[in-house]
Amino acid sequence: MERTACLEVNALPLQMLLRSHPEWLALPTVVVDHDKPQGVIQWANEKAHAMRILPGMRYAAGLAIARDLRGGVVDDAEIDAAVELVKRRLWSFSPRIELSDREPGVFWLDASGLQHIYPCLNSWTRQIRADLLDVGLHSSIAVGFTRFGSYAAAKAVSTSIVFLSPEKERAHVDDVPMDRLALESYFRDALYKLGVRTVGAFIRLPPSGIRKRFGVEAEALHQLARGEGWTPLEPVSIDEPVECITEIEWPERDLERLLDLVAKSLQSILAKLSERHERLKTIRLTLRLDDGTELNEEVSPAAPTWDAQQVLTLLRLRIETLAISAGVVEFELRAVGIRYYHQQQALFQQAPLQNIEAAEKAFARIRAALGHDAVLVARLRDGHLPEARYTWEPLETLRIPNPSTVACRPLVRRLYTPPVALPPCDRHEPDGWLVAGVSEGPVEEVIGPQKITGGWWVREVSRAYHYVRTRSGRWLWIYYDHYRRRWYLHGELQ
């Protein structure tokens, strides 16, 4: 008989919040949906519960009860990471795991056939809970025979429960309070008002009446609760990267021979990706050398591809830049794929004059040869300090530039990053100041100061900028830093 288990990581977001604020453990603490006084409490810890600060209340209402109430928002990304962590750990206990898309922290596990591995299912549940406790997560688990039965039981127990027969599961689930289940608040409240407090009372309601009043989702739940409408587990796939390790009998020093070996491994990797309907997005090459050192390099084609030659070219470019101190005794290729869909509509688009695809390929080759950070693009930023007005970012997608026309071109300055400290001198520029050395001659003209002060809430800055012209005709852009008490050369006019 098939066994289904359901595991709930209790109040997962609250556990996440308390992990990031351990100093709040002794205080009433809640998770709110928004960082606002009117944010709604979603989870409350025992201390808060004891003070009657309950989910559904506003944070402000909770504060009116407990002045030391702590609260915070847990990002979806944090929850996703925690779910991912739990998922990976659960794979050690069952190959088939389904994630609840409505409730983060609820998982169904296939518990069939485990009696051959574990002494009993109770032992299996204990090990799962202990494993999750190792990473600081408290959970409850129920092993039953149906998806709904195990879910309802897991929501109602604090530790674990294993049902020995479907009848026992049924009897237990009938007594589970409806408010333990994650129901839409409207549905939950309506049932409560009607006096329908347990699963048993719920299933006694007429199905047609449920659909009519609460919709098809409620009807589906009713059906599941009645033990009808079985659906199989929909386990998540194990999206491990595709990898291939090749041992070389004799330490290989010849690049061409090494690339031949890499090409063979690459073919098998691309074949595996193809089976998964994926194209290669990035590939990581690890070279283990005879002298014990290890070299790790990663390349990405311009676009996800099955083209082995293109990938091999990029790998060649990268390997050629490496200083390999000894023969290679082993190499490993580890590829990450991505599902790829043809975009039919692209066929109808007018091709731009510039060949973006070719440019992307060229950039991929440059990256392969010089590293990922070799291709950067400048982005304007909204700051006052010159260095805060732009940033360099890796170029992710190449777009055709569309510059706006400027009537009055601003001064073109070449900036020094970081600014160059000038030899110590007085705050007020002295006569005959040799700011750029004797060869450039003394400063003959000064324009300024233009002041930039601020940042008092993080790190206070106070600079007085000047344009200075040396006798040689160079226009330098310098500033006096009031906090460092020193002059700096920040740029030069072109």
Added chain:
Amino acid sequence: MTWPDHTSYAPLWCKSAYSFLEGASHPDELIEEAHRLGLRSLALTDRDGVYGIVRAYKKALELGVQLIIGADVSIEDGTNIILLAANRGGYGNLCGLLSKGRLRSSKGMSRVTWDEICGHAEGLIALWGGNRSLLIGEHTAHSVTSNLCDAFGDRLYALLARHRVAAEENQELRLREHIKRYGLKTVAGMEVLYHTPARRDLQDVLTCIRQGVTLSTAGRLIRPNNEHSLRTPHGFGTLFEDDTEAIERTEIIAEQCCFSLAEINYRYPSERLPSGRTSRDWLRELTFAGARERCDGTISDDVRNQLEKELNLIHDLEYEGYFLTMYEVVRFCRQESIMCQGRGSAANSAVCYCLGITAVDPVRMGLLFERFLSRERAEPPDIDLDIEHSRREEVIQHVYTKYGRGYAAMVANFIRYRARSAIRDVGKVLGLPATSLDRIARMLSHYEFPSKETARQAGFNPENPAHTNLFRLAREIEDFPRHLSIHPGGFLLGHERIDTLVPVENATMPDRTVIQWDKEDVEDLGLFKVDLLGLGALNVVHRTFDLISEHTDKHIALTDIPADDKSTFKMIQQGDTVGVFQIESRAQMAMLPRLLPKNYYDLVIEVSIVRPGPITGGMVHPYLRRRNGEEDVDYPHPSLEPILKKTLGIPLFQEQVMQLAVVAADYTPGEADQLRRDMAAWRKCGRIERHRERLISRMTAKGIERKFAERVFEQIRGFGEYGFPESHAASFALIAYATAWLKCHYPASYLCAMLNAQPMGFYSPSTLVEDTKRHGVTVLPVDVRHSEWQCSLKLATGSGEGFAVRMGLRYVKGFREHVAESVVTARQAGTYISIHDFVVRTKLAEGDAVRLADAGAFQGFNERRDALWSALGIVANRGEELNLGDAEPVTNFDPLNPLEEIDWDYTFTSHSTRGHPLTTLRKQLRKRGLPDADALRNMKNGSRVRYAGLVICRQRPGTAKGVVFMTLEDETGFVNIVIWEKVFKRYELLGKTQSFLGVTGKLQSESGVVHLVAEKLWEPDVSLDATETRSRDFH
């Protein structure tokens, strides 16, 4: 290098805190700093307004600095121009221009056109420049420049603005090109946003609040440097050393701006007068006609003399128009059957009494006219008119219509930063979590900043730089105006257009316009203000009269209420005053059996005595002892006898306190007036303290005991928190008595009126319903077969007054009036016979039907849960042609038990007519030896008691040194609980959160007043479902 040394210049572009969330200094701080720097003049040019000029003017007058009035005007194309008023005409033009811009824009915005600027140019000087100006752009519209040159002539200047910002170099180049092309003169200037560079941080914060960003994301929205403070003449000279003429022109312009606010010649609007009569004649005629009516045709000499005296003074001060306006407003209210009554110091005036503005006879009451109007004070009279709150808008719109939008506008109210709001807004800008900010904000009162201890308790670390910045800047921002709001009822009326006096703008409420000055500004300039305030009690009285006349043949008016009704006073003396205006609070009810009011004047005292002034001044108990003959009436000094005689030697009223200052401490009328103002300005803590030594030393020098003198000062300080003059009390006591009489003789009508006038008053509808039920009135639940939107009366033998009260559909939570109308309209074709019938005929949405089912409005047809099951399927059922019950098997739900019934009532209608929640628990409570309120009242003084009831009111008055007062209710009445601070701290959580509370303590029973002094609070151990009552907490 040497710099040219300038001894002075005039800053012509200064923005104060009244450029909301931009300027970081108060107007008076700018003036003070200008004075300190030796500047002779300063122009206040707030963004699109003159909000701060009165404050600046006062300070400038004090320090001898010339205040130039202007504004930084926003143009529709997103640019700006600075306009300065050269003369009165220019000021009027500026106000008119700003009004145009404001009135066409949404709240907080203003946009004018270039044509309008040119159209208002007369008497104005224009400074054109700065980083938002069109003149520094790459392309300046030629037509705009030409038009400005034509309109302003040589009064148009190009503003050379320098703040040591890199972009200004290019801007100045372009500006100079335009100057050359159009032949403009330059004037030096900088945009002053704060008086000292130390305020730069605050300016950044204000900008972020205005822009809705945090400091870390503000980028270039905040200024690049701190070059926006007032500069010394030397510093200014250095900045513009290459254009000294531009500096000199600042002073030339200052000399040209000779307008001062002193030139505002305000005239109150003249009323339309019957032909051939002057205002004086008409006021006299109306006054004496009213006097004859008030005095049954014969005017006594006393009254005639008083009227003559008042009319002469009114004439000398030329205030006839003001009185005629008030008369006209009152006449309009009467004509439209809107109940109104003047209060405040106007009750001291016999003229107001005769004109029907007030209902208190000041001659009979011995009220002093000088308190209202005096030649020495020479300040405008202040008449507050209370209007039944639901119809006040009609009166406001009447005033607009009668005087015209151009001649009437409401007075502003500046919403300012206080501790809580400061912490919240500054913290948000600093990027601190809003939940943490809310936590600390809630630990503070409005005016209290957190101590280090409080900060730590709230999880803040005073050593953390972000937290240090929070507390520092929150203190700096305190008292800064955040935005403009509207005064509750103050109107400014003018003989000439108001928008030549002060700019007018739109309020948030539709059809309301507001001026840019607040009450203090209006008072400081000696302008007349008419206060039209809303009062819920008048609405209740009116509704009660209407119900009585609708259901009986009696047509009652306020004047028909007998003055000395014994049964009414008996009810009052017993403290049976739930729902009675002004004397219904827990403290008032506890005072009534001690004071035992026997007549109207006793009520005046009752209204005044339970106030912070008399309480903190320790005046209550001595007064009660003297009244009960337990203590001799004596006076600390013979000169004080005339003042204190009517209150048995104890000062209870604000007027008495002021008179004490004059007589006992030799205060001049001016000093007394300052005292009154300082008492009124209670928020500005400390202002009252400056009178302490003066008052006490002068009184002791006169032979008054120091102890008494100190007590008088304590009372003054108490009045500072909430002053209550006798004239106010006299007006309120009239309404208090009227409402008590109605409650006593027409309890059903009065309850019905109160329920229909909600929200108002002190108690929740459930408490009002329970109280009236205890007085023998039947209250019927909401029922779709009988209920209207409003509560209504229904003939019922056996019910008090012969009527039962049927609760209206308005008490079904979430139910809307227009839906209720469809229920009532459909019912006119015949009563509903089933839910099915109801659903077919009303076509209600499912949500509304569910609300009715929850509230028990279908109980005439079905059990509540069955009705809810039917209602839930209502929309789907319609699709199936309403086969309710046929298409699916019948489902039997458990009926609600009595406690659940009441619980549902409270949950879905906030009250229950079916019973008090504790009725169903009484058996259980009795078993546990817990008495009801009735039994408690009959217990002996000093008994130890355990009692349990529902909390309906929690209070911790500032005057009670941490003592918490609670009122608990059960099905038989109320019990007052006193909880000492120590006890409350021990049981704080229970005390704050438990709605059904058990108390163990000692009974104090004295003069019919019963208090239970708590020793322990506990949670009653009974099977009570979550029955929540809404209590009035900590007001």
